[in-house]
Amino acid sequence: MKLFQTGKMTQKGQLTFPIALRRELDITEGDRIEVVINESGEATLTVRKKQTLMDVVGILSTDKEIDFDKVRETAQDYVAQNYKHGGNK
Numbered sequence: 101m102k103l104f105q106t107g108k109m110t111q112k113g114q115l116t117f118p119i120a121l122r123r124e125l126d127i128t129e130g131d132r133i134e135v136v137i138n139e140s141g142e143a144t145l146t147v148r149k150k151q152t153l154m155d156v157v158g159i160l161s162t163d164k165e166i167d168f169d170k171v172r173e174t175a176q177d178y179v180a181q182n183y184k185h186g187g188n189k
Contacts, residue, residue, distance in 0.1 A: 106118075107121070126149075127147055128150070133146070134148055
């Protein structure tokens with residue numbers, strides 16, 4: 101078992117992990133840390149890697165041909181119509 105120095109909780113409730121721990125666990129910006137606490141109060145941390153669209157392409161299959169240019173255009177139109185100046189509707 102490896103032991104690392106402790107992290108620090110900020111005033112905003114964010115936890116900072118030491119660089120050695122981030123490297124050991126391959127934690128990068130955007131990753132999520134899942135915390136499971138067992139009956140005796142011990143916590144287990146699991147790194148959930150950030151996923152991109154390319155990571156999930158092909159999970160769902162279809163017999164239909166997909167026009168990705170049309171999908172991109174539709175998504176851009178939706179964002180343009182529903183989100184103005186970086187804020188929500």
